[in-house]
Amino acid sequence: MNVILYDTKGVLKKYMASSELFCNARTTCFDADRRTVTLLLHGDQITIELLSFSDNKEIISKAANFLCSRQLKSNLLASNKIEAVYTDTDLLNALKMAGCGGLQPDLLLVYGPARCHLGFPAWRLRYTEIMYMGPLKSMKHGAIVKAIYDFSNRNKN
């Protein structure tokens, strides 16, 4: 199972390493840049990815820079300068290189004072169901289970 935890300021990323849940070396495996962690919980493998506002527009800008510089390099080597035509796949690969080209979530549970996606990475929000759950302090296990149940029923229909 893959889970993304998103907060606009990147507080989760900052404090992830010191969290008790993630410090158990037997069950935890961080990736190279410490933004994704794979856990073993009760025999199930869960990958948790931590994202923030900077993983949206800035990452797309980085990916654009990568594509642009690659094109400039190939134009330098080629005798005829060609204007590149980029495809979705090109940009997706560039986003992966920039560090935010992961899976698109099926369901986004939004906690906050209002229903908005708060800058969740645009490229990964295309067909995601967005459910508003209310303020963060009212987060309850039962409400999450119900949201997943409603999502499953909707998809069955």
Added chain:
Amino acid sequence: MKYKRQNNFKSSSNIFGRIWFSMRMFLFNVLSFGPLPAHIAFIMDGNRRYSKKHNSKEDTGHNAGFSSLISTLQYCYELGVKYVTVYAFSIDNFKRKPDEVRSLMNLLKEKIDELLEETSVINKYDIRVNFWGELNLLTEPVRLAAKKAMTVTGKNTGPVLSVCVAYTSTHEILHAVQESCANVNKMLAERYSNECINSAEGLVSVADLEQHLYSGSCPEPDIVVRTSGETRLSNFLLWQTPYCHLQNPGALWPEFSLWHLVWSILQYQRAYSSLQERRMRSKKTY
């Protein structure tokens, strides 16, 4: 700012029309005590379900949807909403049955032509019309009609209607990346050196990308309404909506009425202060 109210009152042809208009204006005046959105975007979902619900052909749903669009536009502009964006046809919709796509293209052409008629809402409110999307994917008559509409209304100074056809947000972002990179290529064509190319940083900034989006000349939406109760954005304005209030009323698009719009505004007003606070905070940080 409200658009051409007096003309509306005079043009209401009978006493009931005038009474209805006056009631609307009273209601909008009450709403205007709170913050009003400058830009509302609509995902017009539910036309086909409306046809099924009424056991009629698909065209009926799309025609009813168009009527709903015209009345919603009128209410928005009477309220003073300066920008309205609608999601008319996605690039993904080309995957539908060829007959349906052909029928939708014909309907698009017909409705664009209707919009340009003398008595249409476009002329009533001096609306400028934009078409956002990969227009080359449209059939030629539709593409020409869209370009004509943009040319004819290009100098209008009233509110702005943006129609997304052959559009997806990811395609829009890709288009912005393409244009930004082409710009950089042009700028560096005579001046590039190995030093420039080796440094990938700073060639294309977030501001460059925003400038090259189709929506570059419009502010970010304040509200996105998707009818039919669906909770997905379906690849619509993903870049432009970080602090936008997302709403999903259960009504099908042809059933979307003044009361749904009023409720939408009230919900927006309720969420306004927290959304504004987040928007201001993000501007300070980034």
